[in-house]
Amino acid sequence: LRLQKVELVGFKSFAERTRIVFNGSGVAGVVGPNGCGKSNISDAILWVLGEQSAKTLRSSRMADCIFNGTATRPPTNLAEVTLTLVDPEAEKTAGEAAAEAPAETVPAGQEAGAGAEAGRSDKKRKNRLNLRILPGEVVVTRRLYRDGTSEYYLNGELCRLRDIQELFMGTGLGPESYAIIEQGRIGQILSSRPSDRRAIIEEAA
Amino acid sequence: LRLQKVELVGFKSFAERTRIVFNGSGVAGVVGPNGCGKSNISDAILWVLGEQSAKTLRSSRMADCIFNGTATRPPTNLAEVTLTLVDPEAEKTAGEAAAEAPAETVPAGQEAGAGAEAGRSDKKRKNRLNLRILPGEVVVTRRLYRDGTSEYYLNGELCRLRDIQELFMGTGLGPESYAIIEQGRIGQILSSRPSDRRAIIEEAA
Amino acid sequence: SRQQFERAFAVINQNFAETFRTLFGGGTATLRLSEGEEAGEAGIDLICQPPGKRLQNVLLLSGGEKALAALALLIGIFRYQPSPFCILDEVDAPLDDSNVGRFTQLIQEMAPQTQFILITHNKKTMEIAPVLYGVTMQGAVSQIVSVRFDDAAPAA
Amino acid sequence: SRQQFERAFAVINQNFAETFRTLFGGGTATLRLSEGEEAGEAGIDLICQPPGKRLQNVLLLSGGEKALAALALLIGIFRYQPSPFCILDEVDAPLDDSNVGRFTQLIQEMAPQTQFILITHNKKTMEIAPVLYGVTMQGAVSQIVSVRFDDAAPAA
Numbered sequence A, B: 001l002r003l004q005k006v007e008l009v010g011f012k013s014f015a016e017r018t019r020i021v022f023n024g025s026g027v028a029g030v031v032g033p034n035g036c037g038k039s040n041i042s043d044a045i046l047w048v049l050g051e052q053s054a055k056t057l058r059s060s061r062m063a064d065c066i067f068n069g070t071a072t073r074p075p076t077n078l079a080e081v082t083l084t085l086v087d088p089e090a091e092k093t094a095g096e097a098a099a100e101a102p103a104e105t106v107p108a109g110q111e112a113g114a115g116a117e118a119g120r121s122d123k124k125r126k127n128r129l130n131l132r133i134l135p136g137e138v139v140v141t142r143r144l145y146r147d148g149t150s151e152y153y154l155n156g157e158l159c160r161l162r163d164i165q166e167l168f169m170g171t172g173l174g175p176e177s178y179a180i181i182e183q184g185r186i187g188q189i190l191s192s193r194p195s196d197r198r199a200i201i202e203e204a205a
Numbered sequence C, D: 001s002r003q004q005f006e007r008a009f010a011v012i013n014q015n016f017a018e019t020f021r022t023l024f025g026g027g028t029a030t031l032r033l034s035e036g037e038e039a040g041e042a043g044i045d046l047i048c049q050p051p052g053k054r055l056q057n058v059l060l061l062s063g064g065e066k067a068l069a070a071l072a073l074l075i076g077i078f079r080y081q082p083s084p085f086c087i088l089d090e091v092d093a094p095l096d097d098s099n100v101g102r103f104t105q106l107i108q109e110m111a112p113q114t115q116f117i118l119i120t121h122n123k124k125t126m127e128i129a130p131v132l133y134g135v136t137m138q139g140a141v142s143q144i145v146s147v148r149f150d151d152a153a154p155a156a
């Protein structure tokens, strides 16, 4: 499996639909001033993988993850993050996936699966989110509505949180993953008691 | 009062007598690779002002502050730090103090008050540490021997820790001082409970 | 005493607000006494509004914003009880270039009254120091060399 | 299960030691199970020896050395259970230039197997990334622009 793209809308400071595409071009840097939203991207990925503790996401409650508005812009009612991974073997046969722009804020009004992909065949879209799933792609979507409703989707079809967690078990992206080292995690490791550190190894085992 | 110099020997990684002179030339930067001893200088100043908690000095016991040797060099039996402050009014009349080098590792074998000052009159040296005290200077010395003995000196004369603490009360260098913000202190302020933060203000009040 | 605390709190709150504005280039911040069952339980929260953003508890800000707000509090307390010198150990580590610029500007404003000693790895911070003490380790023993930057002499 | 823990511990300990050597350019390090009254009380200590220094508990090292040792542990665990990508958020903040160099070298060694995403303010770290995602805030809303550095095209 390799990472293909991350798409977020209404998640924390990312009010507008934002797509980040990785093209297997090597190390990716994320840069910008303090407070611009870099760590929020890493929170989004933790969240779509099934993080259930608001504290880990630097929030007091899960609803704090939904864009909560600015002086000139109202809050949204929905936070949605979609993570696309791809099986390199199956992808070799597809070939078209490489055409997307590496990062863009999708113009307002476009829904998942529309936009740059609108011109392609609709034959493959028989899933609830109307996503176009290419061969070898694994697409995970999580939604949180302001009324508290949560939804999870696998390849565009409604599923349970547990299905997502089971899918990723053993891939290094499960609940005890060390794929994401948050800002301050290093300080946490050092200031924790030795038994907490042992728990870290026990989780990974 | 203004800061004149700091001298340390046998304190943590500063095995050799080291003198740091400040000449009122403005902001001083302390730079160097990870682990070279920069924070140890700030520990030395905390220590000579009367810090009694080994934990604040990143040690498990006070004896950890004494140079504990390397593969090729034995531990020392004594840690000593001397802090010199000066009253600018009284100093105007003196004028000679500006001649010292701003920072140097004093050649081995020289004791406090010797070296660059050896050529000057011995008239003023009627104190136990044989220090030459210029007009307006306030010189605080702390020693710790490996057998656990502690000594404190004010202008070269033996005194109690309490005399040093009382001297600095109200100057911003007393026990609740915010003159030294250690590496990680900022993280501590943020991760402490609101009542700990209140205690910080209570101390300062 | 309670009166003493309230007087100190008022001054420190004011200093905190002003220092915050300098470090953030705007915005507002205040200390708020939070209720507790007993007087001993009460705490202090830092309520901050970086320029252009909404008011929120400091704990919800970004890593660099939190560091800057906490520094504003510590400097605010320092200004209430100033001392001849102030040592800041790597407080600039999480800051972006423009925040380091505001931090160094604050230090330069306060420098005439206080001998600042800045331990740092940051080149922009080093640039405001007329004298640098370089620390090295040789055979696990620390040594110091000083370099002075005058208008007259080129940097060593 | 106990057996499972011991097997994981052995591999992670090995990874930790190797990663430590890469990040410190030498030295040794080991995880040590510390005794506790009950199995649940036992903990893990990191016993480290940076090149040229004596063996000591990680808590006695300098700020930057501690961060590097903790990173060696986290990467050691990651290598035990690798995933398609790894996000490191400002882990380079307390490091001096030469340690940042060793950190980036480690990342480049692991990059063929893993998509690394490095959130950073450090220019030396940015230099090893063929693609940079620049995040900005406009009206308190985040935007992203990407810049690709090919051999063919000049940096935007």
Ligand SMILES: Nc1ncnc2c1ncn2[C@@H]1O[C@H](COP(=O)(O)OP(=O)(O)OP(=O)(O)O)[C@@H](O)[C@H]1O
Pocket (backbone or CB within 6 Å): A011, A012, A013, A014, A032, A033, A034, A035, A036, A037, A038, A039, A040, A041, A064, A065, A066, A067, A068, A069, A183, C053, C060, C061, C062, C063, C064, C065
């Ligand atoms: N639900 C939300 N709605 C709107 N804005 C939010 C929400 N949650 C967080 N934010 C904003 O996101 C910003 C924090 O972003 P983030 O932590 O990603 O910054 P960063 O780029 O990592 O900065 P640093 O370099 O300082 O670590 C804060 O200003 C915060 O106000």
Ligand SMILES: Nc1ncnc2c1ncn2[C@@H]1O[C@H](COP(=O)(O)OP(=O)(O)OP(=O)(O)O)[C@@H](O)[C@H]1O
Pocket (backbone or CB within 6 Å): B011, B012, B013, B014, B032, B033, B034, B035, B036, B037, B038, B039, B040, B041, B064, B065, B066, B067, B068, B069, B183, D053, D054, D060, D061, D062, D063, D064, D065
């Ligand atoms: N009693 C002692 N005897 C000898 N060496 C000691 C003693 N106490 C501490 N040290 C050494 O001092 C070094 C730490 O120095 P210090 O914390 O000042 O580093 P630093 O320059 O602040 O680094 P960083 O930039 O990473 O914060 C450690 O390598 C430690 O082994």
Ligand SMILES: [Mg+2]
Pocket (backbone or CB within 6 Å): A038, A039, A040, A183, C062, C063, C064, D089
């Ligand atoms: Mg961040």
Ligand SMILES: [Mg+2]
Pocket (backbone or CB within 6 Å): B038, B039, B040, B183, C089, D062, D063, D064
């Ligand atoms: Mg340090």
